[in-house]
Amino acid sequence: MKSLSTQALKTKVSIFSRRLTTSLAVVENPSLNSVPHEENFAPFDPFRFFNYHKLSGRYTIRNTQILHAYLLKTNVLQSNIFSTNSLLDWYCKSAAISFALKLFDTIADPNVISWNTMVSGYNQNLMFQKSWEIFCRMHLLGFEPNEITYGSVLSACSALQASVLGKLVYSLAIKNGFLSNGYVRAGMIDLFAKNCSLKEALRVFFDVSCDNVVCWNAIISGAVGNGQNWFALKLFREMCSASLMPNNFTFSSILTACGTLEELEIGKVVQGWVIKCSSGDVFVDTAIVNLYAKCGHVTEAAKRFSQMSVQNVVSWTAIISAFVQKGDSNSALKFFKDMRKVGETMNNYTVTSVLTACAKPDMIEEAGQIHSLILKLGFCLDATIGAALVNMYSKIGEVGLSELAFREIKHMKHLGIWAAMMSSFAQNKNSERAIELFQLMFGESLRPDKYCTSSVFSIIGCINLGRQIHCYALKTGLVSDVSVGSSLFTMYSKCGSLEESYQVFEQIVDKDNVAWASMISGFSEHGCADQAIHLFREMLNEELIPEDMTLTATLTACSALRLLRTGKEVHGYALRLGIGENTFVDSALVTMYSKCGTLELARRVFNTIPQKDAIACSSLVSGYAQNGYVEEALLIFHDMLMTNCIIDSFTISSILGAAALLNASSLGTQLHAYIQKLGLDSDVSVGSSLLTMYSKFGSIEDCCKAFSQIGKPDLIGWTAMIVSYAQHGKGAEALAAYELMKKKGIKPDAVTFVGILLACSHNGLVEEAFLYLNSMRKDYGIEPGYRHYACIVDVLGRSGRLREAESFINNMPIEPDTLIWATLLAACKVHGDIDLGRLAARKVEELGLCDAGAFVSLSNICADVGQWEEVLKIRSLMKGTGMKKEPGWSFVKVQSCNDW
Incomplete structure (x- = not known):
């Protein structure tokens, strides 16, 4: 009877095993298709069973629940803690953390492995607060943690950015004798490196002499994460000198450092070591792809990617990002399509890279398709992707679509999305909507961060509003951030308050190149060119290396002051830095040499520019025109037309000035027609130049017409x-x-x-x-200034009130110059006042007027009243000193431009 019962139980177990394997087969887990020893009905061995199926790695809730039911039915859970812990681990790995907790609470006598499984399970499911709570519960109940417990809970503290809690855990670990344990120290190093400072992490690392690779990996990774890539390479050399063998994690960190530093040669040495070790690790291979991509060798990066034995989502994302950084959006999208074809699942980083690739005006169709895919796959709920969507439509120029994407996701109170929308408004010069959005954030109980604040500062044109937001930045401490500070002093500069602008600039502690360049540009653009040059010298004293933007602003200041020598020094400095071939710097050099009257050097720099842009051409046209070389200016403009160079408003304004100098009304009419064809007649600078040209032609009616065509x-x-x-x-x-x-x-x-x-x-x-x-x-x-006072002297002189004019000159707050005395002299000639005219002529002579105009005017005054002896005396004086009166002259039309 007993043998029959045993046989029946074996039969039931066999049937259940078949049902179990069938069920697991349905959920596509072929590694569980059979239970060992089923045929000979050997006793169930949990250790062998879990180890046998661990290799599959396919943990699902359904598989785990079926296994749970089987273990309950066979009473294994009650008698075998290993089976319970293994099942607990399966629930954690299948993301069924609530089932894991219920199972854990049923364990009568959990061991340290049970607790560790729960702590690490919460970590795996990104529930770091729960991980900390379960550790506290373990500690309160008197269970002694081991190195695994400490390492796991330190990882949770790091993710929570709770350095204080981490210090408490580390103190407890040291108290319990884990000071020299590599796993525990690595966790603390990682915590400090990510949340405190690399200095604190180094203190923990050097507390005890270390021969543990895990600790070395943690400190090297921490250095890379803190941007200390050269220091990471130094640590790597020390690690190798200590005869410690690096592993895949070490190689991955070091290759990342080489990529960031663009040190391809060092990276190749590390790559050779990887090949020698026959790594084959997907993360190391991905780091190699990333190395070549960041060093600008995208073709080689693609080659390395194709040679990878295993390509995961990280490696696919790396090669897509490489082409995005190079600006090759088509190749990036091609790799993305290939990724989709092979069935690789994309992550948030992949999506944001692809969205960046589509952020071009000619890719609106592709952008719409990617947006549809994001909606279909449910990625739209992610805040980072939402911000990337807003940014993509903004760069395409579709602000309406950008705002539509924002409205769909703005209920998510993520500052990145709001910052992206505010940046979109700022980039498209929509100050009203940017400010409105900034104010709306406070209504949504959101505090604008540094990105939102710097964006709104960049668009503000009202100094009173700017001061109010300045107060907010001071109150929140954002003003200490270099990006906010730079935007703030640029705002003051745009509003014409250079004093406040410079005060904010001086308060920035760590000024970067952008801050220096912005302040120098502010001085240069607002008539304080001497202060701009002084600030440039101060920047060099700080041992900062200026970039092209800074050099361009400094050259603009040299142009304003006509400082040829200083401009040449900046030119030489740019050549020494290797920035001499930068188009923007070259254009600024052409402008500087042109305005300083050194047209030969301007032309020489112009000829060296490989791809001449509108700025360089316009600068040379303007230089020739302003220095009287009108024909050369027209020839340069003609060459621009023949080579289909972009004609901008500055070029047109310069050539209109040349036409005005020629007094060529027919040329002016042709240029006006060309301007209307380009649609530039409403541009304020072009309209103003047209107006000035017609004024010199003597046509006030055409002046009025040109003015009426200006948009604003x-x-x-x-x-x-x-x-x-x-x-x-x-x-x-x-x-x-x-x-x-x-x-x-x-x-x-x-x-x-x-x-x-x-x-x-x-x-x-x-x-x-x-x-x-x-x-x-x-x-x-x-x-x-002098011209204003000269106008007053002129109006008094024209009215015959010469003595009032003399009195006005004598009581001026500034010393009168030759222009003012010459104006009075001209009035004396009109009204025949010899005595005052003689005084004015003497003042002009004393101030060093170079030509004979003053003596001729005085001679004419004497002639008008019949004092011929005085006339002869003045003429004799002029002959004795070698003065000559230049004859009058005028331009003549030298070339017909009807063929333009």
């Missing part, structure tokens, strides 16, 4: 129109244009007031002229 006239456009009215004797129209300009909210500058005072002078508006002169200082804080 700025200060330069309005000033050009006011000056044109003034020069043509239309004082009332000039003053009316000035009042209209003020109504538009545009503040006048010193040049505008020259036009206003000129209009008053030509129309005899003496009292009005004094009112405007006083308004300069009182209303706008502009100190009058």
Whole structure:
């Protein structure tokens, strides 16, 4: 009877085993298709069973639950702690952590392995807080942790960025005798390197002499993670000197360091060692691909990728990213399609790389397809991918789609998404929406981070609003960040407050190249070129190596001050740095040499530029035109047209100036037609140049037409129109244009007031002229210059109030120059005042006027009143000193341009 019962039990076990294996086969786990010793009904051995199936690595909830049921039915769990712990591990690895906890709570007497399985299980499922809690529970119940426990809980503390908790755990480990344990020390090194400082990690590393590869790997990885790649290589050499054999983890970290440093030769040496060791590790092979990609050898990176025996999602992502960094979006998308064909699952990094590849204006179709795939696969819920989507549409130029993507995901309170949307508005010059979004963040209980704050600073044009956000940056401590600080002082600079801009710049502790370049550009662009050059010298004293942006800004300052020698020094410095072949620097050099009048050097630099851009061409055209070489300017412009070079507004403005110098109205008409064809007639700089050209041609009607075509006239456009009215004797129209300009909210500058005072002078508006002169200082804080005072002298002189003019000159806050005395001399000639004219002529002579104009004017005054003896005396004096009056001259048309 007993033998029959035994036989029946064996039969039932056999049937259940068949059911078990059948069920597991359904869920595609062929390694579980048979249970050992089924045929001869040997007793169930849990140790052999779990080890036999461990190699499959296919842990699913269903498989685990079936196995759980079988173990319950056979009463193995109650009697065998190894089976319970193994089943616990299966639940953790199949991401069924709640089932694992329920099973763990049923264990009557859990051992340290049971606790370790739960701690590491929570870590595997990224539930680091739960990992810490289960460790605390273990400690409270009096269980003694081992090195595995300490290592696992230190990993959880590192992920939680809880360095204080990590220190407590490490102290407990040391107390319990684990000071020299490599696994525990490696966990603490990793914690410090990721959350505190590399210095703290090194202190732990050097506490005890170490011959453990795991510790060396942890400190090398920590150095790489903290950007100390050269130090990582130094540690690697020390490790090898200590006769320790590096493993795949070591190779991966070192190859990453070589890639970041773009040290291909060192990387090749490490690669040779990898080949010698016959690594075949997918992460090491991926690091080799990444090395070649970051060193610019993308073809070699693709070759290494194709030779990989195993290609996982990390390696696929690495080669896709390599082509994205090179700017080859088509190849990146091709590899992505191949990845999809072989059935490799993509991750968040893959998706963000592909989105970056599609962030080009001509790839809107591909962008839409990738977006659809993201929605289909459910990646849209990830905040990083959401931010990449917003950024992609922004760079394509589809701000509407960018905002639509943002609205779909903005309920996720992730600062990266908001920062991406704010950056999108900033890049597309939509200041209103950027500021509105910044304000909306506070309503959503979000605190803008450094990326949001720097984006909004970059778009602000109102200094009062900028100061308010400055207060927020001070309150939150963001102002100490170099990117926020740079955006802040650039904002003040754009708003014309250079003093506040420089104050913020000085408060930045760790200034990078961008900060220096931005401040130098701010000084250069706002008429403080001498301070820009001083700041450049200060930067060199800090032993910082300037980049092309800094050199370009410094050369612009040299151009403004006409400092040829300093410009040559900067040129030599750029050549020594190897930046001499940079297009932007070359264009700035052409401009600098042109403005300094050294056109030969300007042309020599221009000829060395391999791909001449519009800036370089425009600079040379402008240089020739401004120095009187009008024909050469026109020939350069003709060459630009023949080579299909991009013609921008600056080029057009320069060539219009050349046409004005030639007084060639037919050429001006042709240029106007060409401008309309390009659609540049509404551009404010082109419109202003057209206006000035027609003014020199004497056509005030065409001036008005050109002004009316400007889309949104700025200060330069309005000033050009006011000056044109003034020069043509239309004082009332000039003053009316000035009042209209003020109504538009545009503040006048010193040049505008020259036009206003000129209009008053030509129309005899003496009292009005004094009112405007006083308004300069009182209303706008502009100190009058020589040209403004000369206009006042002229308006008094034209009105015959010569003694008032003399008194005005004597009471000026600045010493009068030759222009002011020459203006008075001209008025004396008109009104025949010999005595005052003689005084004015003597002052002009004393101040060193180079030509004979003052003596001729005085001679003419004497002739007008019949004092011929004085005329003869002056003429004799001129002959005795060798002075000659140059005859008048004018340009003639040297070339027909009808074939342009």
